[in-house]
Amino acid sequence: MSESTDTLKVENLELAYRVRGRDLKVLHRVSLCIRRGESYGLVGESGSGKSTLALALVRYLPPNGRMLAGSILIGGRELLALDPGQLRELRATTVSMVYQDPARALNPSMRIGEQIAEIFRARGENAAAARSAAGILLERVRIGDREAVLERYPHQLSGGMQQRVVIAMALAINPALLILDEPTTSLDATVEVEILDLLGELRRELSTSILFISHNLALVARMCDRVGVLYAGTLVEEGAALEVLRDPRHPYTVGLLRCLPRRGRTKNHSRLDTIAGFPPAPGDVLAGCVFAPRCGLADDKCRTCAPALRAFGARCSRCHYLERAQSLPRTTADELPTGLRIDREEPPLLQAKSLSKTFRSERSALRALHDVSLSLWPGETLGLVGESGSGKTTLARLLVGLSAPDAGGVLEMAGQTLAGRSEAREPEQLQALQIIFQNPDGALNRSHTVRQLIERVLVRLGRLPRSRRAARMLELLRSVRVDERYLDVRPRELSGGLKQRVAIARAFAGAPRIVVCDEPTAALDVSVQAAILNLLTELQARHRVSYVFISHDLGSVRYLSDRIAVLYLGRLLEIGPAERVFSGPHHPYTAALLSAVPRLEGAAQPHRLQGEIPSAIHTPRGCVFHTRCPRKLGPVCEQTEPPLLAGAEPGHEIRCHIPAAELQDRDA
Amino acid sequence: MSRHWQLLLRSGAFVSGMLIILFWAACALFGRLFAPFDPFAADVLSTLTPPSAAHWFGTDQLGRDVLSRVIVGSRDVLEVAPLATALGLVLGVLLGLTTGYFRGLIDEAVSRVIDAVLALPLVIIALLALSALGASSATVIVVVGFIFTPLIARTVRAAVLAERALDYVAAAQLRNEPTLRILLGEILPNIMPPILVEATVRLGYAIFAVASLSFLGFGIQPPSPDWGLAVSESYGLINGGIWWPALFNTLAISSLIVAVNLAAEGIQATADA
Numbered sequence: 018m019s020e021s022t023d024t025l026k027v028e029n030l031e032l033a034y035r036v037r038g039r040d041l042k043v044l045h046r047v048s049l050c051i052r053r054g055e056s057y058g059l060v061g062e063s064g065s066g067k068s069t070l071a072l073a074l075v076r077y078l079p080p081n082g083r084m085l086a087g088s089i090l091i092g093g094r095e096l097l098a099l100d101p102g103q104l105r106e107l108r109a110t111t112v113s114m115v116y117q118d119p120a121r122a123l124n125p126s127m128r129i130g131e132q133i134a135e136i137f138r139a140r141g142e143n144a145a146a147a148r149s150a151a152g153i154l155l156e157r158v159r160i161g162d163r164e165a166v167l168e169r170y171p172h173q174l175s176g177g178m179q180q181r182v183v184i185a186m187a188l189a190i191n192p193a194l195l196i197l198d199e200p201t202t203s204l205d206a207t208v209e210v211e212i213l214d215l216l217g218e219l220r221r222e223l224s225t226s227i228l229f230i231s232h233n234l235a236l237v238a239r240m241c242d243r244v245g246v247l248y249a250g251t252l253v254e255e256g257a258a259l260e261v262l263r264d265p266r267h268p269y270t271v272g273l274l275r276c277l278p279r280r281g282r283t284k285n286h287s288r289l290d291t292i293a294g295f296p297p298a299p300g301d302v303l304a305g306c307v308f309a310p311r312c313g314l315a316d317d318k319c320r321t322c323a324p325a326l327r328a329f330g331a332r333c334s335r336c337h338y339l340e341r342a343q344s345l346p347r348t349t350a351d352e353l354p355t356g357l358r359i360d361r362e363e364p365p366l367l368q369a370k371s372l373s374k375t376f377r378s379e380r381s382a383l384r385a386l387h388d389v390s391l392s393l394w395p396g397e398t399l400g401l402v403g404e405s406g407s408g409k410t411t412l413a414r415l416l417v418g419l420s421a422p423d424a425g426g427v428l429e430m431a432g433q434t435l436a437g438r439s440e441a442r443e444p445e446q447l448q449a450l451q452i453i454f455q456n457p458d459g460a461l462n463r464s465h466t467v468r469q470l471i472e473r474v475l476v477r478l479g480r481l482p483r484s485r486r487a488a489r490m491l492e493l494l495r496s497v498r499v500d501e502r503y504l505d506v507r508p509r510e511l512s513g514g515l516k517q518r519v520a521i522a523r524a525f526a527g528a529p530r531i532v533v534c535d536e537p538t539a540a541l542d543v544s545v546q547a548a549i550l551n552l553l554t555e556l557q558a559r560h561r562v563s564y565v566f567i568s569h570d571l572g573s574v575r576y577l578s579d580r581i582a583v584l585y586l587g588r589l590l591e592i593g594p595a596e597r598v599f600s601g602p603h604h605p606y607t608a609a610l611l612s613a614v615p616r617l618e619g620a621a622q623p624h625r626l627q628g629e630i631p632s633a634i635h636t637p638r639g640c641v642f643h644t645r646c647p648r649k650l651g652p653v654c655e656q657t658e659p660p661l662l663a664g665a666e667p668g669h670e671i672r673c674h675i676p677a678a679e680l681q682d683r684d685a
Numbered sequence: 686m687s688r689h690w691q692l693l694l695r696s697g698a699f700v701s702g703m704l705i706i707l708f709w710a711a712c713a714l715f716g717r718l719f720a721p722f723d724p725f726a727a728d729v730l731s732t733l734t735p736p737s738a739a740h741w742f743g744t745d746q747l748g749r750d751v752l753s754r755v756i757v758g759s760r761d762v763l764e765v766a767p768l769a770t771a772l773g774l775v776l777g778v779l780l781g782l783t784t785g786y787f788r789g790l791i792d793e794a795v796s797r798v799i800d801a802v803l804a805l806p807l808v809i810i811a812l813l814a815l816s817a818l819g820a821s822s823a824t825v826i827v828v829v830g831f832i833f834t835p836l837i838a839r840t841v842r843a844a845v846l847a848e849r850a851l852d853y854v855a856a857a858q859l860r861n862e863p864t865l866r867i868l869l870g871e872i873l874p875n876i877m878p879p880i881l882v883e884a885t886v887r888l889g890y891a892i893f894a895v896a897s898l899s900f901l902g903f904g905i906q907p908p909s910p911d912w913g914l915a916v917s918e919s920y921g922l923i924n925g926g927i928w929w930p931a932l933f934n935t936l937a938i939s940s941l942i943v944a945v946n947l948a949a950e951g952i953q954a955t956a957d958a
Contacts, residue, residue: 419858439858439859452856462871473857
């Protein structure tokens with residue numbers, strides 16, 4: 018393979034951030050190359066250095082970032098040798114970058130048309146030519162109503178549409194190299210799948226090389242020819258995408274893949290495996306392999322002698338024992354949790370009857386939740402699934418009493434009516450119903466220590482004599498596996514996973530019977546996510562607590578839930594036993610959601626949704642889903658809202674005019 | 686906290702500001718011990734003598750040594766201005782916390798009143814209030830403190846609004862935490878940085894306001910060697926070529942205000958870090 022066919026060639030790149038007079042190394046001798054037209058996926062957890070690498074490739078590093086050694090060749094030119102003028106020219110003609118958040122990549126005060134035309138005007142084209150070129154670009158990213166979109170401002174477009182525009186702008190220069198840094202992470206699943214489809218098509222049409230950066234292994238498997246796995250600034254494994262993911266040869270890749278809840282496996286089958294310990298901090302110097310401290314296969318050789326990247330076939334792995342990487346022992350024991358038990362003969366613990374929530378402003382009313390009824394049995398997990406704007410979080414806040422439902426809605430716990438607002442609820446009711454918030458950074462008071470955070474709950478809700486509080490606190494910390502030495506530490510000094518564990522300990526401090534979990538793992542890496550899901554299962558088994566588990570990640574919902582409710586625009590579209598909701602018959606929306614999830618096992622044929630999620634201020638008449646439904650029957654869907662009809666078994670209900678039997682046919 | 690102190694001590698603005706403030710504080714406390722003359726001793730034989738080897742800053746119309754009076758003159762302003770700021774701070778923080786936390790009607794009403802107060806020139810309201818209440822150090826403290834209250838409340842309210850939206854406040858509500866405890870125990874510690882910055886900025890204004898009021902005759906009363914008062918007694922003499930009493934007292938006032946602002950700048954920079 019000659020040099021000239023490589024669009025990007027990075028060799029032995031060493032990079033450091035200078036912090037308080039010390040160089041903290043974040044990339045260690047990273048080498049990779051991307052051939053023309055090839056799509057290369059770079060996978061790694063937060064802190065692995067993947068975004069730093071992307072920034073280095075366009076020399077957009079922050080002022081304290083320094084390249085210590087190595088070379089970066091783009092199209093055969095040495096990036097590090099370019100002067101500012103040449104660098105500008107390179108960015109204007111050869112390399113484009115698409116960032117995670119499209120809303121921040123677009124100038125909010127400029128119309129889309131002007132923003133795109135700017136690129137062409139910078140090249141000296143006149144206004145009219147630039148404008149028509151902008152229109153053609155939008156056509157390339159499959160935007161239908163081009164003239165209207167050109168006239169809009171970024172905030173008038175949905176997230177998916179914004180990201181299309183950003184991609185269009187990145188393509189404007191016909192780049193030889195397109196860098197995509199988590200391009201779909203901030204988008205909903207059904208929008209994500211559209212963007213990925215688009216990128217897949219563009220890849221086939223253009224000869225652009227793509228560097229695709231993501232934390233999502235399944236996504237990378239779908240999008241890329243080859244992948245590199247980055248761990249603590251070191252490239253630990255590289256090879257053809259499907260081979261690496263199906264037959265990983267580095268213990269880190271093996272461990273990472275095991276953290277993902279596998280299809281069809283739930284808390285009743287097995288515990289998730291995790292990766293023990295923490296990644297090394299930037300600047301830590303390890304004598305041996307970077308992964309050795311966390312690796313179940315590591316021996317003295319691994320701890321003292323850093324392995325080189327060993328090639329086998331077209332792949333390579335940085336492991337002394339790559340042949341037996343897959344025999345990596347499990348970190349968590351595979352024993353079945355005992356004590357998970359649901360008795361449907363018992364009366365439900367929590368019942369919500371026709372809960373609605375309307376947020377009124379002077380001019381409009383936003384119906385965040387409409388007529389939702391559901392029950393929760395002791396020891397059960399009810400999964401709540403839906404895209405942003407579906408009302409998941411609104412429902413969570415209604416349940417715990419952070420906002421009151423509209424008149425007519427009733428909440429009952431253990432047969433007693435719950436007041437709408439938490440301050441009107443009995444102390445025992447507050448104690449029995451707690452919540453774990455999505456973002457532990459906001460949910461833990463940053464000026465309190467771990468001890469203070471938990472002690473307050475013990476004082477307010479624990480009803481324990483002072484003498485027993487200290488013992489109870491240690492017991493709580495042990496049950497969430499937080500070491501005692503963190504007691505007097507403030508949240509800032511804890512890792513994301515530890516913070517969420519403290520938040521869980523706090524939620525359990527009052528010995529609740531129901532815990533609402535609002536996306537508790539959304540902000541966490543996969544390996545940490547697996548540990549948190551295990552912990553929640555363990556606590557459920559031990560205390561027979563019920564969960565309302567909210568997540569947009571269907572994998573974790575499937576793993577943890579006994580029953581699942583699907584929400585769309587504040588309406589309950591489907592509810593039923595978890596395996597039934599996943600196996601069908603599905604509501605057409607559920608079917609679309611399920612097929613939008615990229616899978617390691619290979620893609621199912623996706624049901625694509627048309628159009629955008631309508632606004633909750635102007636909810637569609639009839640069935641709320643009719644504007645995007647691939648199986649719309651006709652006027653009946655536009656005029657009459659379907660009732661929740663019995664599905665395939667008792668307790669399974671689908672809000673659709675199409676009978677369950679027919680829905681099943683189509684799925685099969 | 687120690688990290689913040691380290692950052693502060695590395696800030697040139699903060700350190701130089703604090704050194705000047707400490708110098709004037711030392712003058713206020715121990716000035717009588719090292720002032721070259723008795724600041725209150727009149728000497729009718731040597732009135733209005735220009736600066737000389739004996740009287741570095743000259744003498745005033747009663748023949749009192751200007752240098753000695755400048756040294757001791759920091760005492761009243763360094764007592765009145767911090768107390769006025771403290772009063773404004775306590776009231777402003779309480780008002781800001783309640784309006785920001787409860788929102789609603791009270792917030793609307795209080796915010797409109799604050800807007801109205803902010804539209805009026807500070808010194809004019811102070812003059813009106815002081816002429817009604819009578820001028821003394823105590824009334825100056827109360828009046829300046831009350832005038833500062835809405836200004837501080839507005840800053841605090843904005844900070845509270847941001848904090849209130851965070852889930853730790855929701856978590857406190859869900860364990861039935863008393864409202865006072867949520868305000869003082871949960872939210873207040875997190876908004877200390879902006880409050881601290883506001884306090885130092887206000888202290889600078891307070892020194893200026895107290896000096897202005899003394900100058901206008903509504904503040905600190907004779908025979909105090911207060912700087913503002915001294916300027917008011919001597920500014921008429923400038924036309925007659927007698928510049929020294931007015932100049933040295935004015936310089937003293939400015940040095941203190943600049944010092945407080947330097948310290949405020951240092952605190953702001955570290956609070957943002």
